[in-house]
Amino acid sequence: MKKNKLSKRIVSLLIVASLLIVASFTYAAPMPPIAPGAPTAFNITGSSVTLLWNTVANATEYELYRDGILVYTGVSPGFTETGLAANTTYSYAVRASNQAGSSPRSPATSVTTLNIIQTAPSTPAAPLSSNITSNSATLTWAAVAGATGYELFRNGTVVYSGPNLSFTALNLIENNTYNFTVRAFNLFGVSPHSPICFVTTLSGAQNPPPTPGAPTFANVTNNSNNNNFF
Numbered sequence: 001m002k003k004n005k006l007s008k009r010i011v012s013l014l015i016v017a018s019l020l021i022v023a024s025f026t027y028a029a030p031m032p033p034i035a036p037g038a039p040t041a042f043n044i045t046g047s048s049v050t051l052l053w054n055t056v057a058n059a060t061e062y063e064l065y066r067d068g069i070l071v072y073t074g075v076s077p078g079f080t081e082t083g084l085a086a087n088t089t090y091s092y093a094v095r096a097s098n099q100a101g102s103s104p105r106s107p108a109t110s111v112t113t114l115n116i117i118q119t120a121p122s123t124p125a126a127p128l129s130s131n132i133t134s135n136s137a138t139l140t141w142a143a144v145a146g147a148t149g150y151e152l153f154r155n156g157t158v159v160y161s162g163p164n165l166s167f168t169a170l171n172l173i174e175n176n177t178y179n180f181t182v183r184a185f186n187l188f189g190v191s192p193h194s195p196i197c198f199v200t201t202l203s204g205a206q207n208p209p210p211t212p213g214a215p216t217f218a219n220v221t222n223n224s225n226n227n228n229f230f
Contacts, residue, residue: 046114060098
């Protein structure tokens with residue numbers, strides 16, 4: 001009787017041992033994920049960029065590095081970084097991780113932000129005057145790099161604001177002197193005023209004569225041999 005119980009116990013132990021051996025061969029310890037591919041850059045501006053990368057099997061989290069500095073940790077395979085400097089090159093790499101560890105970093109992606117002008121324009125040159133009459137004058141000025149518009153001042157008062165490089169001032173007083181300045185502006189500020197252009201209007205008697213109209217003919221005859229006009 002005791003011998004039978006012992007035999008059954010040995011058999012049970014052998015079965016348990018066999019199951020443990022089988023389990024040891026069938027159970028695979030978790031492994032860290034493989035490295036993702038290099039991230040791809042989208043929507044590059046002067047101060048931001050969006051990075052996207054492929055998902056990795058068994059990854060539960062991703063880490064994005066900019067120039068070796070961790071800038072993002074999360075489950076999403078993408079990130080938009082803001083607050084970057086304009087016209088600057090950055091290097092981005094990503095790695096995947098899970099409970100077993102982290103992958104190597106991906107190949108790096110180089111991103112250069114756009115060269116966005118972030119300062120006010122420089123001072124324009126003095127405007128030039130032309131077509132001066134007793135009551136009007138045309139002012140023109142040179143374009144300024146980075147400017148999106150211009151303001152023309154007459155005796156300190158704005159008489160024009162817009163993108164054009166010329167303006168005709170009307171309703172001036174004859175034989176009177178005016179001073180004109182121009183300044184440039186953009187999203188980031190306004191330039192100083194240009195040097196002054198002085199314009200003195202003509203007196204009424206000095207106005208150029210009006211352009212004559214088309215000539216008219218009177219008393220025209222059919223005499224083809226007479227070349228005189230009457």
